[in-house]
Amino acid sequence: MTPAPRSVRASVFRLLGRNPLRRAALFLILGVVAGLPSMALPKSTLLVLGPDAKGYKQVMQGMSEELEDEFDLIHRKVDRDTPYKNFEAHLLEVQPDLLVLMDNVTISYYRFFQERYRGRIDFPPTIVTMALFVDQSIKGMEKVIGLRYEVPPVISLTHLRSIIADPVNRVGVVYRAEHRNYFEGQKAYCDQEKITLVGYEIGSDGADGTGTVDEKNLSKEIRNGLKYLITNENVDVLLVLNDNKLLREKDVRTVWLPKLRRFRKPVVVGVESLMSIAGFGNFGVLPDHYGLGISVANLAIDIKESQWEMESGHVYNPNSVKKHLEKKFARKYLTVPPDKYNEIDILK
Numbered sequence: 001m002t003p004a005p006r007s008v009r010a011s012v013f014r015l016l017g018r019n020p021l022r023r024a025a026l027f028l029i030l031g032v033v034a035g036l037p038s039m040a041l042p043k044s045t046l047l048v049l050g051p052d053a054k055g056y057k058q059v060m061q062g063m064s065e066e067l068e069d070e071f072d073l074i075h076r077k078v079d080r081d082t083p084y085k086n087f088e089a090h091l092l093e094v095q096p097d098l099l100v101l102m103d104n105v106t107i108s109y110y111r112f113f114q115e116r117y118r119g120r121i122d123f124p125p126t127i128v129t130m131a132l133f134v135d136q137s138i139k140g141m142e143k144v145i146g147l148r149y150e151v152p153p154v155i156s157l158t159h160l161r162s163i164i165a166d167p168v169n170r171v172g173v174v175y176r177a178e179h180r181n182y183f184e185g186q187k188a189y190c191d192q193e194k195i196t197l198v199g200y201e202i203g204s205d206g207a208d209g210t211g212t213v214d215e216k217n218l219s220k221e222i223r224n225g226l227k228y229l230i231t232n233e234n235v236d237v238l239l240v241l242n243d244n245k246l247l248r249e250k251d252v253r254t255v256w257l258p259k260l261r262r263f264r265k266p267v268v269v270g271v272e273s274l275m276s277i278a279g280f281g282n283f284g285v286l287p288d289h290y291g292l293g294i295s296v297a298n299l300a301i302d303i304k305e306s307q308w309e310m311e312s313g314h315v316y317n318p319n320s321v322k323k324h325l326e327k328k329f330a331r332k333y334l335t336v337p338p339d340k341y342n343e344i345d346i347l348k
Contacts, residue, residue, distance in 0.1 A: 044304060046071040047094045047124075049087065050102025051079040055272075055289045056130060059102065062293020063300075070301060071098070080105050088113055095124075097308065098300055102130040107137045114142055125303050125310055129296055132242045133182060135315050146315040147295055149287055150242050150270045153197070154189040156285040159323055160237070160266060161195070163343060165335040168266070170196050171237045172229030174222060174246060177203040198233050200225035202246075219251050226259040237266045240274060240281065247274070256280065264333045275324050275348075282326040291320025322346055 046067065050056055052075075064073055076090040087109040091099070101110055107128055114123060126144045128134055134146040153171075161168040171190070175183045180201065187197040202221040229235050238260070240247075247256075260267055261279045269281030295318060303310050322345040330336050341347065 043070065043072045044097040045094065046073050046098045046100065046300060047090065047096035048073060048075045048100045048102065049078045049090060049106045050075075050100075050130065052077045056102055058289035059130060059293040059296065062290040063100070063297045064293075066294050066297030067300060070304065078106050078109070079103070084109050084112065097124060098303060099124045099126040100296060100300075101126060101128045104131045104137060107131055107134075110144075111141060118142070125308050127296055127299050127303075129292060132244070133179065136179075136182065138313065138315070141312070143310070143312050145299070145310055145312065147292065147299065148315060148317050149292070151285045151287060151318060151321050152189065153186045153239055153268075154193055154195070155317075155321070156268050156270070156283075157190065157195050157237070157239070158193055159285050160268060160283055163323075163325070163336060163340045164266070164330075165337060166266070167236045168195060170198055170233065170235045171239050171268075172198050172200070172226075172233060172235035173239045173241065174200050174202065174225040174229070175241055176243060176245065177201055179241070179243065197239070198229060198235055200228050218245070219255055222246060222251055222255050223259070226256070230259065230263055235265075237268060238263060239268045240270070242270045252277065252280070266334065272324070275326070281324075282329040284324040285321050286324055287318045288320040288322050292318055295319050324348070 046063075048060065048063070060073075060075060067073060074094055074096070076094075078087050078090070082105070087106070091113065099110075101107055110126070117123075123143050126141075127147060128138055128144060129147040130149050131137055131146070132150065134148055138144045138146050153173075157168055157171060173183060183197070183199050183201075187199070190197050202218065202225060226238075229238065240256075257277075257279050266283050267281050269275055269284045270286065272284070272286055274281040275284050275286070295316070299316070323343065324346045325336075325341075325344045325348075327347045
């Protein structure tokens with residue numbers, strides 16, 4: 001048991017005078033209090049379901065450092081190889097106060113989980129991030145909000161325009177019919193900045209305008225779309241959406257790369273993997289994974305302080321981004337004022 005500091009004991013002597021009984025009683029109380037363990041309030045439980053790859057770990061690091069005093073963080077690995085039954089078992093076992101889902105696989109699983117258990121259990125408030133097209137992905141889900149992983153095209157394109165002296169007026173985009181609403185929404189935002197998105201839609205042959213295209217024809221349609229945008233429309237920039245179905249490894253190698261290598265104008269991408277492919281993306285405004293984790297943490301704290309109440313369906317933009325530019329391509333084909341290189345976060 002640690003005795004009270006000498007200065008405190010001296011003050012007590014002065015207050016109590018020389019009465020030995022009073023002194024003895026007070027020192028007994030001080031001794032008991034000094035020996036009591038600290039009474040910390042219990043933390044809330046936050047369950048994170050998602051992959052265990054590098055970017056996800058950086059998001060987890062940002063979350064952990066911000067939330068260590070507020071939440072007990074539990075991470076369970078869930079990826080495309082994880083069966084649904086494991087996903088469900090994690091949720092029912094932990095029963096978290098707050099849930100964080102990372103990537104589209106977990107969103108798909110959680111939508112099925114909600115359909116299966118609706119009316120039988122109370123769903124925890126849920127934050128979705130590290131997922132593509134999150135606005136569409138969480139529609140109709142209960143107690144779910146999103147933090148966009150993709151930086152909106154208007155932000156990427158205005159950053160590009162501020163860095164290069166070349167025109168950024170007409171921007172070509174290949175997209176699938178099921179993402180038409182997303183394209184139209186982004187087109188409206190870009191119009192406000194005097195940037196015109198020129199689209200080439202794939203898969204609109206169905207009666208409802210949202211038909212599908214088989215694998216063989218999909219490759220052909222991507223090729224036709226790129227040719228149309230580059231040759232017929234003569235766009236200033238190509239913007240590549242983060243759509244896995246348009247970016248299959250075979251199509252990247254046999255369709256995208258042959259066209260892009262001859263384009264010699266900015267190709268804007270939204271994920272780091274496309275910046276790392278030689279001859280593919282040469283400019284990107286990409287999410288800062290650690291900063292994304294801090295943004296998730298801030299949302300988590302807000303939800304907790306609001307007594308676990310939130311407006312379902314709301315989607316937020318990432319607060320922290322990094323500008324990437326391929327140095328060799330830029331110096332050879334783009335007009336970049338020397339001082340503008342200082343605005344680039346990652347120059348490769």
